[in-house]
Amino acid sequence: MQAHPAGEHAAQVAIAHGGSGMPTALVGMLLFIASEVMFFAGLFATYFNARATSPGEWGPPAGAHELDLPLAAVLTAILVASSFTMQFGVWAIRRGDIGKLRLWTAITLGLGVLFLSGQLYDYSVLGFGIGDGVFGTVFYTLTGFHGAHVFGGVVGLTIVLARAWRGQFSARNHVAVEAVSMYWHFVDVVWIGVFSVIYLLR
Amino acid sequence: MATTTLEPRAGTYRRSWVLDWLTTVDHKKIGILYIANSFLFFFAAGILALVIRTELAVPGMQFLDQATYNQAFTMHGTIMLFLFIIPALSGFGNYIVPLQLGAPDMAFPRINALSFWLLPLGGILIFSGYLFGGAAAEGWTGYSPLTSDQYSPGVGTDLWIIGLTLVGMASILGAVNFIATIFKMRAPGMTLFRMPIFVWTVIVTAVLILLATPVLAAGLIALFIDRNYGGSFFDPSVGGNPVLWQHIFWFFGHPEVYIVILPAMGVVSEILPVFSRKPLFGYKAFVFATIAIGLLSWSVWAHHMFTTGSVFLPFFSFMTALIAIPTGIKMFNWLATLWRGKLMLTTPMLFALGFISMFLIGGISGVMLASPPIDFHLQDTYFVVAHLHYVFFGGSVFGVFAATYYWFPKMTGRKLNEPLGKVHFWIHFIGFNLAFFPMHQLGLSGMPRRVADYSPDAGWTILNVASTIGAFMIAVSVIPLLINVVATFINGEPAGNDPWEGNTLEWATTSPPPPYNFDSLPPIHSERPLFFLTHGHGHAAARPEDLEEDPGDDVERRDGLV
Amino acid sequence: MSDTVVGFLILGIGMLVVLGVVFAISSRGGAPTARAQPPKGVHLPGPSFLPVVISVGGALMGAGLAFRGTDQLANPFLAIPGLLVFVGAVIAWVRAANHEWREAEHTSHDDGATH
Numbered sequence: 106m107q108a109h110p111a112g113e114h115a116a117q118v119a120i121a122h123g124g125s126g127m128p129t130a131l132v133g134m135l136l137f138i139a140s141e142v143m144f145f146a147g148l149f150a151t152y153f154n155a156r157a158t159s160p161g162e163w164g165p166p167a168g169a170h171e172l173d174l175p176l177a178a179v180l181t182a183i184l185v186a187s188s189f190t191m192q193f194g195v196w197a198i199r200r201g202d203i204g205k206l207r208l209w210t211a212i213t214l215g216l217g218v219l220f221l222s223g224q225l226y227d228y229s230v231l232g233f234g235i236g237d238g239v240f241g242t243v244f245y246t247l248t249g250f251h252g253a254h255v256f257g258g259v260v261g262l263t264i265v266l267a268r269a270w271r272g273q274f275s276a277r278n279h280v281a282v283e284a285v286s287m288y289w290h291f292v293d294v295v296w297i298g299v300f301s302v303i304y305l306l307r
Numbered sequence: 308m309a310t311t312t313l314e315p316r317a318g319t320y321r322r323s324w325v326l327d328w329l330t331t332v333d334h335k336k337i338g339i340l341y342i343a344n345s346f347l348f349f350f351a352a353g354i355l356a357l358v359i360r361t362e363l364a365v366p367g368m369q370f371l372d373q374a375t376y377n378q379a380f381t382m383h384g385t386i387m388l389f390l391f392i393i394p395a396l397s398g399f400g401n402y403i404v405p406l407q408l409g410a411p412d413m414a415f416p417r418i419n420a421l422s423f424w425l426l427p428l429g430g431i432l433i434f435s436g437y438l439f440g441g442a443a444a445e446g447w448t449g450y451s452p453l454t455s456d457q458y459s460p461g462v463g464t465d466l467w468i469i470g471l472t473l474v475g476m477a478s479i480l481g482a483v484n485f486i487a488t489i490f491k492m493r494a495p496g497m498t499l500f501r502m503p504i505f506v507w508t509v510i511v512t513a514v515l516i517l518l519a520t521p522v523l524a525a526g527l528i529a530l531f532i533d534r535n536y537g538g539s540f541f542d543p544s545v546g547g548n549p550v551l552w553q554h555i556f557w558f559f560g561h562p563e564v565y566i567v568i569l570p571a572m573g574v575v576s577e578i579l580p581v582f583s584r585k586p587l588f589g590y591k592a593f594v595f596a597t598i599a600i601g602l603l604s605w606s607v608w609a610h611h612m613f614t615t616g617s618v619f620l621p622f623f624s625f626m627t628a629l630i631a632i633p634t635g636i637k638m639f640n641w642l643a644t645l646w647r648g649k650l651m652l653t654t655p656m657l658f659a660l661g662f663i664s665m666f667l668i669g670g671i672s673g674v675m676l677a678s679p680p681i682d683f684h685l686q687d688t689y690f691v692v693a694h695l696h697y698v699f700f701g702g703s704v705f706g707v708f709a710a711t712y713y714w715f716p717k718m719t720g721r722k723l724n725e726p727l728g729k730v731h732f733w734i735h736f737i738g739f740n741l742a743f744f745p746m747h748q749l750g751l752s753g754m755p756r757r758v759a760d761y762s763p764d765a766g767w768t769i770l771n772v773a774s775t776i777g778a779f780m781i782a783v784s785v786i787p788l789l790i791n792v793v794a795t796f797i798n799g800e801p802a803g804n805d806p807w808e809g810n811t812l813e814w815a816t817t818s819p820p821p822p823y824n825f826d827s828l829p830p831i832h833s834e835r836p837l838f839f840l841t842h843g844h845g846h847a848a849a850r851p852e853d854l855e856e857d858p859g860d861d862v863e864r865r866d867g868l869v
Numbered sequence: 870m871s872d873t874v875v876g877f878l879i880l881g882i883g884m885l886v887v888l889g890v891v892f893a894i895s896s897r898g899g900a901p902t903a904r905a906q907p908p909k910g911v912h913l914p915g916p917s918f919l920p921v922v923i924s925v926g927g928a929l930m931g932a933g934l935a936f937r938g939t940d941q942l943a944n945p946f947l948a949i950p951g952l953l954v955f956v957g958a959v960i961a962w963v964r965a966a967n968h969e970w971r972e973a974e975h976t977s978h979d980d981g982a983t984h
Contacts (some may be wrong), residue, residue, distance in 0.1 A: 120588045126491075127488060127491075129414050129415075129487055129491045132414075132486075132487045132491060133414065133415060133483050133484075133487045136483040136487065136517060137335070137479075137483055137487050139517055139518065140479045140483070140517050140518065140520070140521045143517075143518045143519070143521040143522055144521035144522070144524055144525050145525075146521075146522065146525075147521060147522040147523075147524070147525025147526060147555055147558075148525050148529075150522075150525075150551075150555060150558075151525070151529055151540055151551060151555070153544065154548055154551045154554065155540070155547065155548065155551070158546075159546035159547070159548070160553075161546070162547060233535065234537075235532065235536050235538055236536060236537025236538065236539075237537075237761070238539055238545050238546055239539040239540070239542075239545055239546035239547045240534075240546075241539075242532065242538040242539045242540055242547075246528070246529065246532060246538070246540075250528075264963060268967065272968075273967070273971065278970075289331070291822065307796070327916070329918065329921055330916035330918050330921070331916055332913070332914055332915070332916060332917060332920075411913065412913050416913055416914055417914050417919065417920060417962070418920075420917070420920035421919075421920035421923055421924060422922075423920070424921045424923075424924035425924045425927065425928075428924050428925065428927070428928040429928070430937070431880070432928060432931060432932060435876065435880060435969050436878065438876035438879065439876050439936075447903070462935055462936060465934070465935040465936075466932075466935045468935075469932070469934055471930070472931070473924075473927060473928065473931055476927075495946055507949035529887045531934070535934075535937065811965055823913075
């Protein structure tokens with residue numbers, strides 16, 4: 106069988122490493138994020154359809170609190186800030202600065218936890234639940250699944266922080282950091298969508 | 308671990324084959340697991356089909372009650388689509404795609420295994436409804452408000468939801484794996500337009516799975532919340548909208564049917580050139596037609612909802628008719644591939660030809676249904692049942708059988724017996740048409756679908772009897788296949804590397820391939836690397852342009868796409 | 870409730886019996902076989918139980934959701950073991966992946982291929 110003996114072994118290695126360009130693991134994360142975007146698209150579709158077809162006024166049921174826009178705005182600021190801090194961490198490790206990576210990842214993690222706590226606090230004072238009419242259902246489903254994704258991101262950040270603590274990243278090799286940061290930005294963008302649609306657009 | 312020093316006793320070891328298969332991350336073994344698992348579910352859902360047909364053969368409730376009948380057709384549809392056809396095609400994709408790309412495995416081998424193991428578990432959950440008061444019984448489409456906890460209070464529907472969600476997650480992970488593999492792990496020299504056509508159909512399918520299945524997941528979760536946590540997505544009494552379910556379901560559901568058919572089209576496009584001794588006619592047109600079908604599939608979902616009164620008919624009718632164009636291009640390419648070829652009517656070729664003819668009929672009935680005036684009369688009748696079986700069964704399942712006979716030698720090192728294969732094909736083909744062609748007429752004369760019984764005065768009896776006979780013929784046709792597989796395992800004729808004189812890289816290695824697939828790769832200058840390796844440039848081909856390739860090419864060249 | 874329990878016992882015991890029989894027959898093991906080595910420089914994960922374990926954990930959690938009692942989020946007897954299995958398996962997976970990445974970094978590449 107005719108082959109190119111000299112170049113072929115390099116070829117096999119090249120294939121397994123994904124050759125040049127974006128590391129394979131990042132391609133995988135990007136694709137996964139695409140599927141999650143479609144998941145939220147489905148949930149947003151239920152929100153818009155419910156809003157369009159449900160009779161009467163659109164909002165929390167009678168007797169419950171109005172939506173807390175200021176709190177939501179604060180949560181938005183927290184999450185957007187955390188995207189910035191995450192990106193600072195990525196830039197740091199691209200320069201090889203693992204110390205700064207640890208710092209920025211810890212801050213991002215803290216902001217993420219703060220966001221989740223704020224979300225849970227909001228849930229506790231709202232006064233209506235998922236079973237209280239269609240607004241309640243779509244509100245809790247949309248924000249709840251977003252919160253679950255934030256939690257997943259927080260888990261990822263914890264793992265990255267732990268590995269950074271043990272010095273397992275370098276400028277040349279930090280795919281996990283890039284992957285988690287992509288996911289975190291995605292979670293932030295979805296929140297901006299959720300906030301705009303539920304709190305601003307009403 | 309494979310290459311590291313973590314394994315304390317590297318080298319020889321005794322290992323139970325059960326553990327071997329339970330822990331494998333080798334795409335070839337996983338592919339075989341997918342295929343074997345799918346065929347088990349095929350037989351289970353096939354038995355349900357026989358149950359349905361036996362009940363329907365003559366008027367009067369023979370041996371089922373309505374509730375059991377409803378469970379039967381629901382489970383039949385759900386299992387056939389989600390646990391047979393898609394996993395079987397996935398299994399062939401899993402086995403063949405890395406080989407056709409010249410890669411040692413998929414991009415994420417362990418996630419590949421995870422995608423598989425979620426399937427039997429999801430299937431068990433779905434089926435287990437039978438043990439807990441009744442399986443889901445609302446049709447594989449699960450329309451609300453029938454699926455609400457008010458009208459379907461049993462746990463069977465919840466198990467259906469959960470099981471399908473698990474299966475959906477498995478699909479999504481699989482899609483990520485396929486796309487990453489195809490973009491990142493092609494052998495040097497294999498640009499995108501030199502990939503085998505089967506790989507093209509797999510990647511377009513994977514993109515559809517990646518983007519459509521999450522929408523189904525959203526809908527299933529919404530339904531679960533409605534049923535269990537007092538949600539109001541689909542409950543009109545508290546402001547919800549039952550038609551919302553149909554929108555969400557069919558926004559997934561229509562790309563889903565292209566997910567089901569595209570890989571089978573890829574299989575057929577691999578087989579026809581090999582057994583016509585001619586290259587695929589119009590490779591690039593075929594690629595663009597596949598992409599066009601993938602894109603258009605997002606714009607037609609409401610043609611399943613014409614009769615709800617909630618959708619804009621002209622748009623969806625127009626877009627649906629538009630899909631006939633790329634499909635027609637493919638038909639033309641297949642026929643042109645056959646034209647003046649040296650046809651070899653082996654069993655895989657027979658199933659491929661059967662695919663073309665049966666899918667043509669299914670496509671025509673589909674275009675008929677795309678017209679709202681016609682659809683308003685035929686919605687929810689047996690005409691639709693005929694259409695969907697001609698495309699799913701006459702299309703995809705014929706594709707699965709074609710793939711089985713074509714790639715069995717590669718996977719096992721032995722060729723299946725040809726005469727037995729032909730017996731399987733002919734009984735299957737005749738039985739299939741006998742079972743499903745009469746359903747066109749039944750639908751046109753008004754027989755509704757999903758009914759357990761019908762009036763003896765309706766005049767539908769004789770066609771139902773014919774259909775039932777056809778269904779049993781299909782069942783009988785499986786017997787030569789089973790005998791063939793067992794006998795070939797015991798004492799089959801060795802196949803060698805390339806029993807069919809194929810064109811693509813999977814035939815450039817042993818049958819079955821070694822664990823990391825290739826000891827050496829041939830140079831890749833065209834989409835038929837093995838053809839040129841075997842036949843070289845001096846070969847007298849049917850037409851000089853069949854020998855075209857890029858001789859001056861740098862064999863190390865790859866696309867820098869990602 | 871007892872219907873559910875009976876159903877689970879049938880499913881669970883049935884599966885264990887089938888697996889046990891198959892295991893007993895097959896673990897009479899054949900001749901020692903060499904573990905295949907990939908080409909030098911190609912790093913692929915070796916065999917692993919984790920995909921099966923994660924799937925089982927996921928299925929248990931799912932079953933817990935399906936078999937919930939009224940006013941429960943999920944059935945704790947299914948969902949909690951499922952969650953533990955799932956989380957444990959994910960942790961094991963991450964640790965194994967970590968390990969492999971570090972091994973991949975530290976084994977020498979004398980084949981001339983660039984990273």
